[in-house]
Amino acid sequence: MPRMALLFREQGIRFCLVHIPEMLKGLLAGSVGPGYQTRPGCQFSPDQFARPVLSRAELTGLNQLFALKKQVERLAGRWAVKRLVMQEKDLSPDAIEVHNDASGAPAxxxxxxxxxxxTHSGDYALAAALPGKANGLGVDMEVLSPVDIPALLHAGFSQKEQTAYAGADLETILKIWTIKEALLKYRQTGLKTPVKKIEWLDETLYENHIPVDGVRVNSYHRDNIIFSVVSPDFFSTKSSE
Known part of the structure; x- marks a missing residue:
């Protein structure tokens, strides 16, 4: 049986991986059953939670979402962040507030x-934390599950990448996809930068065909999950597989 949350570190960055169904059992027992991916949004109240989890502002934001899937993912991501902070500080989860900044990114x-x-994928949410707000951080995750690889290559990979990764396996393709998404989160540009303009070629990250300086890329495979992190390069310059 998966644990509700797994805390670990990689290269100085703290991570919390939340298994969403287990989280729901532990935090919202009886409130949200199976099938959260397809149900309309709910109006949650503090007394539905097994323990104080969200601040008043966070609960208001949660109740403004129209799909239960989005609500559950929002809750799981914030729970993961709070678990990371609680490692360092003796605080109740509802005293640790996560909001969306001007770019729409969680902060x-x-x-x-x-x-x-x-980041979220399938039944999982993953949060990453690095001391120092100014440092910047981007993480993206994909659960290893069948996808239409040719369609994904066409939609999100440059012509050079399509040639380089023709015949590549699913794990490789998803790893590169998570690197692209992680850089977008690091830059906090969202969809303003097309993913095809971000390339991963010969273990080098490019944006608009120019090598991206000042960042470090790490990719990891844990059980059935691939995730990549883009962070400042002050730890090392070597990419980790």
Missing amino acids: LAPAFDYAISI
């Missing part, structure tokens, strides 16, 4: 000096 309240990033 901790000013009292907490961490750069954070959140």
